Amino acid sequence: MPELPEVEVVRRGLANWVAGRTVADVQVLHPRAVRRQPAGAADFAARLTGTTLGAAQRRGKYLWVPLGGAGAGFSLIGHLGMSGQLLVQDPSVPDETHLRVRLRFADGGRELRFVDQRTFGGLAVEEAEEDDPEGTPLSIAHIARDPLDPRFDDGAFVAALRAKRTTVKRALLDQTLISGVGNIYADEALWRSKLHYERPTATLTRPQAALLLASARGVMTAALAVGGTSFDSLYVNVNGESGYFSRDLDAYGREHEPCRRCGTAIRRAPWMNRSSYFCPRCQRVPRAADGG
DNA sequence: CAGTGGCCCTGTCTGC
DNA sequence: TGCAGACAGGGCCACT
Numbered sequence: 001m002p003e004l005p006e007v008e009v010v011r012r013g014l015a016n017w018v019a020g021r022t023v024a025d026v027q028v029l030h031p032r033a034v035r036r037q038p039a040g041a042a043d044f045a046a047r048l049t050g051t052t053l054g055a056a057q058r059r060g061k062y063l064w065v066p067l068g069g070a071g072a073g074f075s076l077i078g079h080l081g082m083s084g085q086l087l088v089q090d091p092s093v094p095d096e097t098h099l100r101v102r103l104r105f106a107d108g109g110r111e112l113r114f115v116d117q118r119t120f121g122g123l124a125v126e127e128a129e130e131d132d133p134e135g136t137p138l139s140i141a142h143i144a145r146d147p148l149d150p151r152f153d154d155g156a157f158v159a160a161l162r163a164k165r166t167t168v169k170r171a172l173l174d175q176t177l178i179s180g181v182g183n184i185y186a187d188e189a190l191w192r193s194k195l196h197y198e199r200p201t202a203t204l205t206r207p208q209a210a211l212l213l214a215s216a217r218g219v220m221t222a223a224l225a226v227g228g229t230s231f232d233s234l235y236v237n238v239n240g241e242s243g244y245f246s247r248d249l250d251a252y253g254r255e256h257e258p259c260r261r262c263g264t265a266i267r268r269a270p271w272m273n274r275s276s277y278f279c280p281r282c283q284r285v286p287r288a289a290d291g292g
Numbered sequence: 293c294a295g296t297g298g299c300c301c302t303g304t305c306t307g308c
Numbered sequence: 309t310g311c312a313g314a315c316a317g318g319g320c321c322a323c324t
Contacts, residue, residue: 032301061318082317083302098302118301120318166295175319183317272297274317 002080004146004180005224007061010086014056014065017088018105018112022052022069025104033100033114036077036124036139047125048076048103057134060146060179066128066135075128075135081120087113146180147217148224158209161201168204169197169276172216181216184252185223187277189216191251196283197269197276203286222248251277 002010026045028034037044051071057064063086064077078086087096088110101114101123114123128135145152157178164171171177172186181189190197192215195208204212226248250260255268259279269276 079318081301081319117303118316120301164294170295173318272317273299273315275315 002061002082002084003182003184003223004061004148004220005226007058007063007080008148008224010080011056011058011063013088014053014063014086017110018053018065019055020052021109022106023048023050023103024106025049025102027102027104028100029102030100030119032119033116033122034124036122036126044123044125047071047074054135057136059136059140059143059149060175061182062140062143062179064135064137064140067125071125073128073130074125075137076123077126077137077139078114078123079121081116081118081122083118084114084116084121087115089113143175144177144179146220147178147213148180148220152178154210154213157213158206161209161212162204162206164201166201167197168195168199168201168212169271171201172212178213178216180220183274184249185216185219187252188219188250190283191277191279192219194282196285197271197278199286251279253277 026048028041028045031041034041034044048067048071050069051074052068053076054066054068057066062077062079064075067074067076078084080086083098089112091104091111096113096115098115098117099113100116100119103112105111114121116122124139126137126139128137129141160177161168161171164174164177166174169186169190172181172189173183187197189212193208193212195204195212251266254266254277256265258264259266259282262279262281264279264281266277267280269278
């Protein structure tokens with residue numbers, strides 16, 4: 001599924017292939033793909049048609065494009081969810097099975113297609129923050145910056161994390177605290193930091209919290225470096241087949257495989273209707289949570 | 293108000 | 309062979 005590196009690749013693709021182009025026609029083929037648009041699919045299409053796309057931006061896994069011309073003051077926002085793809089395709093390419101939205105451009109060139117099998121992703125045209133050159137949509141004002149953002153505040157994050165009364169993996173997935181960290185990166189950051197996913201945040205020392213942040217930033221930086229090279233440059237492509245997952249991950253998806261630090265078999269535990277992968281030796285269960 | 297848990301969605305895989 | 313259920317999981321929202 002698209003993670004932060006793939007989303008960043010998509011952002012770069014949008015910047016390369018659709019920036020400066022004027023939208024001539026919008027087709028919504030599945031209403032759920034624009035469910036964030038309060039007034040519906042027709043309104044989405046009307047707000048987008050005739051606008052000019054600006055420079056693509058990203059925060060965590062959210063993408064957006066400030067709109068110019070008829071769309072000034074608004075942005076096209078997108079989230080890929082689990083299975084979303086934004087493809088720049090020649091109009092002659094047959095429609096994908098799960099094509100949800102199509103944008104045609106006034107120049108008659110390649111069209112932009114939103115393809116999404118599981119429909120957790122979606123697009124919307126939303127009002128942007130006033131006087132913000134990046135056109136940040138109002139609806140994501142509460143989303144924290146991600147650790148690859150130069151304006152991410154490390155000290156504030158460490159303090160806020162330790163002030164939380166929850167467990168550490170929940171906190172890592174809390175988008176108001178830090179964005180861009182999903183289940184995979186959470187497990188990887190915890191493995192690198194030798195922390196159990198149920199460790200209470202209030203018991204983290206300042207150095208442990210700082211190490212956790214450095215670990216999250218490190219794994220995402222490494223993934224971006226690899227993910228950035230595994231896509232066809234002709235497309236704004238998310239093909240879900242990038243190779244770094246199996247090669248570089250230390251915990252996620254490695255149940256029964258040896259821990260790369262100590263050799264102990266990695267375990268998978270059900271957690272929040274998901275899974276947590278961890279080394280039972282390197283990442284000890286906190287006393288309060290191990291039931292004796 | 294902060295924290296918690298359920299739900300959305302569909303294709304693939306496993307087990308009976 | 310066929311069907312049921314588990315699983316993938318980010319973000320929203322109702323509830324405590």
